[in-house]
Amino acid sequence: MSGTTAPIGPPAEVELVIGGMTCASCAARVEKKLNRMDGVTATVNYATEKAKVTYAEGVEVADLIATVVKTGYTAEEPAPAAEEPAPDEDPESASLRQRLVVSALLAVPVVLLSMIPALQFDNWQWLALTLASPVVVWGGLPFHRAAWTNLRHGAATMDTLVSLGTLAAYGWSLWALFLGDAGMAGMKDEFRFTVARMDASTAIYLEVAAGVTTFILLGRYLEARSKRRAGAALRALMELGAKDVAVLRDGREVRVPVSRLSVGDRFVVRPGEKFATDGTVVEGVSAVDASMLTGESVPVDVTAGDAVAGATVNAGGRLVVEATRVGADTQLARMARLVEEAQNGKAEVQRLADRISAVFVPAVIAIAVATLGGWLGATGDPAAAFTAAVAVLIIACPCALGLATPTALMVGTGRGAQLGILIKGPEVLESTRRVDT
Numbered sequence: 551m552s553g554t555t556a557p558i559g560p561p562a563e564v565e566l567v568i569g570g571m572t573c574a575s576c577a578a579r580v581e582k583k584l585n586r587m588d589g590v591t592a593t594v595n596y597a598t599e600k601a602k603v604t605y606a607e608g609v610e611v612a613d614l615i616a617t618v619v620k621t622g623y624t625a626e627e628p629a630p631a632a633e634e635p636a637p638d639e640d641p642e643s644a645s646l647r648q649r650l651v652v653s654a655l656l657a658v659p660v661v662l663l664s665m666i667p668a669l670q671f672d673n674w675q676w677l678a679l680t681l682a683s684p685v686v687v688w689g690g691l692p693f694h695r696a697a698w699t700n701l702r703h704g705a706a707t708m709d710t711l712v713s714l715g716t717l718a719a720y721g722w723s724l725w726a727l728f729l730g731d732a733g734m735a736g737m738k739d740e741f742r743f744t745v746a747r748m749d750a751s752t753a754i755y756l757e758v759a760a761g762v763t764t765f766i767l768l769g770r771y772l773e774a775r776s777k778r779r780a781g782a783a784l785r786a787l788m789e790l791g792a793k794d795v796a797v798l799r800d801g802r803e804v805r806v807p808v809s810r811l812s813v814g815d816r817f818v819v820r821p822g823e824k825f826a827t828d829g830t831v832v833e834g835v836s837a838v839d840a841s842m843l844t845g846e847s848v849p850v851d852v853t854a855g856d857a858v859a860g861a862t863v864n865a866g867g868r869l870v871v872e873a874t875r876v877g878a879d880t881q882l883a884r885m886a887r888l889v890e891e892a893q894n895g896k897a898e899v900q901r902l903a904d905r906i907s908a909v910f911v912p913a914v915i916a917i918a919v920a921t922l923g924g925w926l927g928a929t930g931d932p933a934a935a936f937t938a939a940v941a942v943l944i945i946a947c948p949c950a951l952g953l954a955t956p957t958a959l960m961v962g963t964g965r966g967a968q969l970g971i972l973i974k975g976p977e978v979l980e981s982t983r984r985v986d987t
Contacts, residue, residue, distance in 0.1 A: 568624070572693075579707075581601070583621045587605075589607075611627065649689045656685050660682045686760060693709045694717070714943050716759045723755050730752060790842060791882055797811070819871055821865065822863070825858050828857070828874055828879075830858070837849035843859055849865040852869070891975075921935075
């Protein structure tokens with residue numbers, strides 16, 4: 551008796567938009583979880599907030615999305631490109647900007663009151679508490695929410711460090727104000743450049759909680775803007791195409807959106823207009839300015855039977871063109887897809903940064919705990935020990951590791967596409983340092 555084995559189909563690819571990531575550690579967690587699935591190879595890019603996944607037969611896209619959701623994030627397939635231009639500011643940036651402005655207005659007086667004894671009137675600490683509370687609770691809500699979500703999934707990210715540090719400073723201040731001596735009228739809090747021994751019952755850290763929250767919000771806002779600007783070149787490339795087209799219907803010209811074009815449709819292109827899609831000239835003689843695709847500055851003569859590419863410009867006479875490729879099959883769409891794939895790739899230096907980010911947060915928490923214990927053992931002063939431990943938590947910010955390289959790659963590949971230079975992958979840019987001219 552002979553048996554046959556069913557052939558295994560080729561692996562499939564899908565791109566997922568990942569939501570809820572706030573630092574490089576988040577991207578590393580999602581990538582690690584996806585790669586643990588049988589037959590799945592995934593690359594998650596924090597800067598583009600996308601995952602490129604290759605999966606074997608038997609694995610469904612729904613399984614991939616479920617794995618990401620179980621990790622504590624959201625995932626979905628990219629929505630079709632919108633006809634309308636992208637807004638100047640996305641909802642995430644708008645929300646961060648609102649929190650940043652309000653937090654800054656409230657935090658500045660808290661910092662000034664806490665650091666300048668001359669401004670400390672009777673019961674100033676209660677005004678500082680009133681101003682700092684909205685900053686820590688509402689302004690820092692994105693960090694606290696993300697830290698709680700990660701905790702429920704047994705993970706720690708940069709949000710964990712920020713949330714732990716600010717809540718610890720705020721909680722200590724509440725204890726000192728309500729249960730210690732810090733709430734007494736006439737209490738003074740002098741600014742020090744060193745960690746000095748002091749009475750724990752009078753030590754408050756409201757300026758730390760409010761100031762750090764505001765500075766982290768500023769960093770997140772600038773980060774969101776940099777990611778959006780890095781992708782602007784690719785969006786501008788896609789917007790080079792025509793928006794509508796004059797299609798011939800029963801001998802009459804009817805203007806329709808480009809998205810309604812089908813292969814075989816014939817459309818009219820007048821002088822100065824862009825070709826709506828790739829096609830073949832069936833009537834007319836003209837010259838085509840293809841500089842945006844080829845970099846050639848001199849228009850190319852075309853006549854019946856010649857191929858033309860979408861988004862190029864008719865620089866001469868009236869032409870009738872028959873569509874041969876539409877939508878995602880056009881030369882412009884394929885160029886944009888190549889650029890996007892290059893942006894989603896990872897250079898070797900970025901892979902190294904991701905490996906560091908994956909262990910960075912647990913290491914920082916361990917160092918903070920060791921710092922707390924070391925100071926307590928050496929000085930017996932809980933206030934000094936607390937100050938040193940919170941400093942370790944707050945100054946640790948691994949996001950630059952995960953954002954610097956991909957943002958530079960996004961800008962480089964996108965700008966190259968605008969100039970007619972297709973960069974197929976990050977390894978190409980990385981290897982240019984070895985070019986000897």
